Amino acid sequence: MNLIVCxxxxxxxxxxxxxxAIDPEAKRAIPAKDTPPVISPFDxxxxxxxxxxxxxxxGKVTALSLGAPSAEKVLKHTxxxxxxxxxxxxxxxxxxxxxxxAAYALAQAIKKVGEFDLIFCGRQAxxxxxGQVGSGIAEILGIPSVTVAKKIDVSDGNARIERVxxxxxxxxxxxxxxxxxxxNELGEPRYATLKGIMAAAxxxxxxxxxxxxxxxxxxIGAAGARTKRLKLFIPxxxxxxxxxxxxNDEETAIKxxxxxxxxxxx
Amino acid sequence: MADSKGVLIxxxxxxxxxxxxxxELLGIGRxxxxxxxxxxxxxxxxxxxxxxxxxxxxxxxxxxxxxESPLLKDYVTDSYVGVMEKLCREVAPNILILGQTxxxxxxxxxxxxxxxxxxxxxxxxLSIDPDTKLMLSTKxxxxxxxxxxxACEKTQxxxxxIRPKSMEPLERDDSRKGEVIAFxxxxxxxxxxxxxxxxxxxxxxxxxxxxxxxxxxxxxxxGGPEPFAQLEALAKLLGGAVGATRPPCDSGWxxxxxxxxxxxxxxxxxxxxxxxxxxxxxxLAGCSGSKHMVAINKDPEAxxxxxxxxxxxxxxxxxLPPFIEKVKELLAG
Numbered sequence: 332m333n334l335i336v337c338x339x340x341x342x343x344x345x346x347x348x349x350x351x352a353i354d355p356e357a358k359r360a361i362p363a364k365d366t367p368p369v370i371s372p373f374d375x376x377x378x379x380x381x382x383x384x385x386x387x388x389x390g391k392v393t394a395l396s397l398g399a400p401s402a403e404k405v406l407k408h409t410x411x412x413x414x415x416x417x418x419x420x421x422x423x424x425x426x427x428x429x430x431x432x433a434a435y436a437l438a439q440a441i442k443k444v445g446e447f448d449l450i451f452c453g454r455q456a457x458x459x460x461x462g463q464v465g466s467g468i469a470e471i472l473g474i475p476s477v478t479v480a481k482k483i484d485v486s487d488g489n490a491r492i493e494r495v496x497x498x499x500x501x502x503x504x505x506x507x508x509x510x511x512x513x514x515n516e517l518g519e520p521r522y523a524t525l526k527g528i529m530a531a532a533x534x535x536x537x538x539x540x541x542x543x544x545x546x547x548x549x550x551i552g553a554a555g556a557r558t559k560r561l562k563l564f565i566p567x568x569x570x571x572x573x574x575x576x577x578x579n580d581e582e583t584a585i586k587x588x589x590x591x592x593x594x595x596x597x
Numbered sequence: 598m599a600d601s602k603g604v605l606i607x608x609x610x611x612x613x614x615x616x617x618x619x620x621e622l623l624g625i626g627r628x629x630x631x632x633x634x635x636x637x638x639x640x641x642x643x644x645x646x647x648x649x650x651x652x653x654x655x656x657x658x659x660x661x662x663x664x665e666s667p668l669l670k671d672y673v674t675d676s677y678v679g680v681m682e683k684l685c686r687e688v689a690p691n692i693l694i695l696g697q698t699x700x701x702x703x704x705x706x707x708x709x710x711x712x713x714x715x716x717x718x719x720x721x722x723l724s725i726d727p728d729t730k731l732m733l734s735t736k737x738x739x740x741x742x743x744x745x746x747x748a749c750e751k752t753q754x755x756x757x758x759i760r761p762k763s764m765e766p767l768e769r770d771d772s773r774k775g776e777v778i779a780f781x782x783x784x785x786x787x788x789x790x791x792x793x794x795x796x797x798x799x800x801x802x803x804x805x806x807x808x809x810x811x812x813x814x815x816x817x818x819x820g821g822p823e824p825f826a827q828l829e830a831l832a833k834l835l836g837g838a839v840g841a842t843r844p845p846c847d848s849g850w851x852x853x854x855x856x857x858x859x860x861x862x863x864x865x866x867x868x869x870x871x872x873x874x875x876x877x878x879x880x881l882a883g884c885s886g887s888k889h890m891v892a893i894n895k896d897p898e899a900x901x902x903x904x905x906x907x908x909x910x911x912x913x914x915x916x917l918p919p920f921i922e923k924v925k926e927l928l929a930g
Contacts, residue, residue, distance in 0.1 A: 342739065344739070344740045344877075344878065344879060345877060346742075347900055348742055348878065348900060348903060349900075349903075351739065351742040351743070353739075353743055358745070360739050360742075360743070429715070430706070430716070431709075431710070431715065434710065454860065455860070457740065457879075458738065458739055459738050459739075459745070460718070460719060460736075460737070460738065460740075460859060461706075461717075461718050461719075462702055462706060462718055462719075463706035463709065463710075463716060463718065465706075466703070466706035466707040466710065467706060467707075467709075467710045469707070470707055470710035470711055471710065475674070475675065475790035475791050476674060476707060476791075477674070477791055478674075478702065478703045479699075479702070479703075481853075491794075495853065496699055496796065497698075497699055497854070497862065498798050498799065498800040498854060499796065499797045499798040499799035499800060499854060500796075500797050500799065501793065501794075501795065501796045501797070502794040502795050502796075502797070503673075503791050503792060503793055503794060504791070504792045504794055505790060505791045505792070506790070509790075509791075514860065515843060515846075515847055515860065516846075516847075516853045518847065519847060519848075556715075557709075557713075557714060557715030557716075557749060557751065557752055558715035558716070558717060558747050558748070558749050559747065559748050559749075559750055560745055560746070560747050561733070561746045561747065561748055562745065562746040563738070563743055563744070563745050563746075564743060564744055565742065565743050565744075566743070566744050568903070568904070571906065572892075572902045572903070572904075572905050572906060572907065572908045573906065573907050573908070574897075574902070574908045574909070574910060575907060575908065575909050576910075580911050580912070580915035580916050580919070581915075581919040583909055583911060583916060584909070584915075584916045584917070584918075584919035584920035584923060585919060585920070585923045587891070587893075587907065587909050587916075587920055588920055588923035588924050588927060589923070589927075590907060591868075591891065591907070591924075592927050594889075596867070596868045596889055596891075597835060597868070597924055597927065597928070
């Protein structure tokens, strides 16, 4: 089975609000000094989903990322988890992509990779939480999409997928090729083994530019974007937390209960 | 679509009635329509939904398109995208808004790409730029650490999905008049590539998280599934519900349906009690609408203390039992 996973490098979503800063001109987050960027968590689960199918059915897992040169690290991470090959899409022409131009560039790269049975994406990237690129790639390639998956089984050219719903899940079936976006309910992604890390270190991550994936300049980066970010700002938050203190835990606990009663919350 | 006109919202249902998101969509849709001086339309899609069309008018629509078919009984991507595409090509709305719900998250992106237009998802605010008359969509980004204002300048419809409970519905007005139009979507079974098999409910019994007045949330620091019984006991005392941040759900301590956060349940209780949770932005995105927040955490630097009104720095294992006892006593007295 040929499996393709799209992953994105994002600022660490666990960056505490106090260390979070933005560049209002560029309308982007300024990476925090002590917290290096990471693979978007849902994308890591998408890699896990692809690897589970590879474990069960054999096959090849190809990882793709559209991003800065530093995104090579994220791709290396997918290799160390068990992906077979990885390609980075990098070109200044890709700068200021929105969901539309990112999906187009990734779809072009997928065509260049060639044959595929399933494409995996995270349900949404942990930076802009837009959740559009997966469905967009499927639409561009003219294949069905199933979003927010938590379990995927493949047999006889069909995928049986459990999709997360607010009050449970639903089961759907789709014939391959198809695109699946993965949610965290899939379960924890595997850790990279030492062997995996060593193998990944030996692999190179080829970089493809816009021309190499046959992308029309009018459809990529800012030129191909259908939405425009006009402003990015940090909202003002009032933070007035009253810390309840006592001689010991028990007294503190009682004081908290009395306080909540006094302000009529209980 | 040069002659695009009007605002269109896509309705949803809950137990045979309009879902809350539908009236919220009508509320913001009406405001945007007034601001650009155009009509507000709604579309209702399902097996049998025409009975609710008048209700949609009472909540603010000028026009209601009804698309009915047994094939539309359950939400399936291909059929819903297909009928929405046909409607949008015929009606050519200037603005199209859906809910950031299970359906909207799946439908809106695929539809936006089919129509070749721009979409901003999970918006907290929509307004009209007084100069350009374009829709301005405000959405949280970077896990809620920042807000972004986005416009779709070149293509129509300008699309957005709105976060549930972020917009005010209008007062229901029985005297409001409107037009109901049955729309023939020419649905064809061969369009449907993803086959629906079954739906499985996993929700726990008792008060629903989204509706609860009191929500007690446990985080990674709870340490395992058993101590959640204490949180259950507290929630029960207060007539509330128990939720969790993502790690406890991913570890299987609690079912995924009890996850509170950006990708889980959205809660807006009067009282939120966070126990041993750090206050990750992913989680706060799902509970920042709480009216009052209380936190118990042993780390004084925990982010949760930056958003709550009352805090206790301490080990929940020592704080929670006497707290529950005192609450019990106060409620009994």
